[in-house]
Amino acid sequence: MTRYLSIFLTFARACLVRDMTFRANFVLECVTSLGWMAMNLAFYLLVFTFTPEIGRGTGWTKEPFFAFVATGLIINSIVQALFMPSAEELTEMVRTGGLDGILVQPLDAQFLLSMHRVDFSAFANGLVGVGLLAWAIPRLPQVPHPVAILLYPLLIACGVAILYSLVIMLAAATIHLGRNQSLYDFWFYLTNFSRYPAEIYSGPWGGPLRALCTFVIPILLVVNVPARVIAQPLTGQGGMMVAGTVFAAGAALGISRWVFLAALSKYRSASS
Amino acid sequence: MHNSSQPRTDAPSAASEPVIEVRGLAKEYRVFDKPEGLMASVTGLFNRKSRVVEALRGVDLRVEKGEFVAMLGPNGAGKTTFLKLLSGIITPTRGSATVLGSVPWERTDDFRRRFALVMGQRNQLWWDLPAAESFRLHKEIYRIDTPRFERTRDELVDLLDVRKLLLRPVRDLSLGERMKLELVAALLHEPEVLFLDEPTIGLDVVAQHALHRFLAHVQAERQMTVILTTHYMKDVAALCKRLVVVTQGSILYDGSLEQIVDRFTSHKIVTLDLDAPPDRAAIDRLGFPCEIRGPQVILRIDRTRIADVLPGILRGQGVRDVSVEDVPLEEIVAEMFRSGSTAGTDGATGAPR
Structure with missing residues (x-):
């Protein structure tokens, strides 16, 4: 474990050196990312000029909702920074045979393939998320329970694990397909469902969608559960959701590992 | 070394444990034919025609410690597939292989720490970073302790005279410079087996010569077992005593350079x-x-x-x-390739002239 951490830090260092080599590109990426996020925040502020709460009686008033948004920003920025660059690169590596060089190295291939690139500019959103959370928490209707404060980082980690598992499974599809340039698009469509409180998925269409995104592809647990724990009062139902999220994260990691190894055994390399 | 259809062989038959032992190794690929034209492409979405390509047809191989073996063959002969199998990158359709006592496609860390693969047409260094950064990563991945890493790096860098290139981004280097640094990276962990896939492809004569001298020196000094695939007879003549000629996934000849002349002319x-x-x-x-x-x-x-x-x-x-x-070696081998192509269609192996 220590060795893997040490290798990851070496990768991260190399990526930082590279990012600093192309400083203008790095700054532009940060600015683009922050600009997109600022537009989203402005949109949410606009929404709250029309309504005090998202969904009647849901508890998602302005400050709790911004804690929700902050949680989403933190989780997504971790995934975008640590895993997405490598997963996106995998598509090209499979097509060109670059994956060969990874497979001969004495390290776990999944680790190498999912963590060898770090996009430091993606941490910009995460930092804003932390700032937004720091702004929202003192303004919440209730002070977060100490247990909630302890659970929050664990649930953030679970959310990251679920998203990471999805990334890995999508990337594994690349090995079967040989080319999968829609990886990022598909990822965006999927994670879109996680950006809003689960309560908005109700009614004849919303109910089944909520069930699908909770029990089949547990994307709704990713942000909703940690955000609910920190921004809303702890309840018995909340405890079930926490346990479910921890279980879903473990199961997602296990399944994605199996899918990845199965895909790797079918790897046929590219002609040189 | 010989294939299942029993070509002539002059390979050493040492009783010691071989470093590489391959039996009946075969690799088949299913490939999809893409017909020409728009209509055919649309039809192909629903009904694709596929066929099986035999990249390797049941090859046997035995390589002893310290041998420098050249594999020569035309494009598509199966040379690179063979190296990919021995490196554990792909799994075979049939047959067995052990390299340093391990089954390559099980990809154990212990096995992967003991060999290196250099592919002339693939860049394995970080493109945007100086090679020194890639070397540092290599040190961590292969768990090389600092004194050993520094000693090996300095020795290799001095041998190839590339110290001044270490801090330049790899993307700014010429092909020859890049290949030298690829070799340094591959040898940092002092592998016991080295697979070289067309390492001199595209290099000028000076760079080729420098690589020849370097490889010959390092191989002799470390008693490394090397398999080299190449199209160039210069590589073979400069580096190898043992030659394996491959066409259409089968081995036509396995033996010494000298004897190929006697046997085939x-x-x-x-x-x-x-x-x-x-x-x-x-x-x-x-x-x-x-x-x-x-x-x-x-x-x-x-x-x-x-x-x-x-x-x-x-x-x-x-x-x-x-x-x-x-008769020049190129001429002999070219004739073997031609006869091998014919042989591939009638099931025979190349015959001596």
Whole structure:
């Protein structure tokens, strides 16, 4: 474990050196990312000029909702920074045979393939998320329970694990397909469902969608559960959701590992 | 080394444990044919036609410690597939293989720490970073302790005279410079087995020569087992004593460089430099295949008859100089490739001429 951490830090260092080599590109990426996020925040502020709460009686008033948004920003920025660059690169590596060089190295291939690139500019959103959370928490209707404060980082980690598992499974599809340039698009469509409180998925269409995104592809647990724990009062139902999220994260990691190894055994390399 | 269809072999038959042992190794790929035209492409979305390509057809191999083996073959012969199987990158359709006692496609860390693969057409260094950064990563991945890493790196860097390149981004280097640094990276963890896939492809003569000297030196010093695939006879002649000729996934020849000449050619090349261009009819009367280039005559004479006929030829008037040489290796191998291609269709292996 220590060795893997040490290798990851070496990768991260190399990526930082590279990012600093192309400083203008790095700054532009940060600015683009922050600009997109600022537009989203402005949109949410606009929404709250029309309504005090998202969904009647849901508890998602302005400050709790911004804690929700902050949680989403933190989780997504971790995934975008640590895993997405490598997963996106995998598509090209499979097509060109670059994956060969990874497979001969004495390290776990999944680790190498999912963590060898770090996009430091993606941490910009995460930092804003932390700032937004720091702004929202003192303004919440209730002070977060100490247990909630302890659970929050664990649930953030679970959310990251679920998203990471999805990334890995999508990337594994690349090995079967040989080319999968829609990886990022598909990822965006999927994670879109996680950006809003689960309560908005109700009614004849919303109910089944909520069930699908909770029990089949547990994307709704990713942000909703940690955000609910920190921004809303702890309840018995909340405890079930926490346990479910921890279980879903473990199961997602296990399944994605199996899918990845199965895909790797079918790897046929590219002609040189 | 030999394939399942029993080609001629002059490979050493040592009783010791081989570093590489391969039995009946075969690799098949299913490929999809893409028909031409829009309609055919649309139809192909629903009904794709596929066929099985045999990249490797049941190959046997035994390589001892410290051998430097060259694999020579035309494009698509199966050389790279063979190296990918031995490196554990892909899994075979049939057959077995062990490298350093491990099954390559099980990809154990212990095995992967003991070999290296360099592919001339693939870049394994970080493109945007100086090679020194890639070396640092390599040190961590292969768990090389700092004193050993620094000693090996400095030794390799000095041998290839690339110290001044270490801090330049890899993307700014020439192909030859990049390949030298690829080799340094591959050898940092002091592998026992080195697989080289066309390492000199695209390099100029100077760079090729530098790599030859380096590889010969390092291999001899470390007693490394090396398998080299190449298209260039210069690589083979400079580095290897043992040659394996592959076509269409099968091995046509496995043996020494010297013996390939004896086994696959029945004649020698006799070149006569005359005072003046000869009379064509007089040369034809000698009864050997010939080529006339001005005052120079090139005869192909049966090697068993050289001693008998050469004095008579030299007694002819106007011979200023004479040379007797073996058929160039390139020519022999090209002929083997051609006969191998034919053999592939009728199930036989190449026959000596």
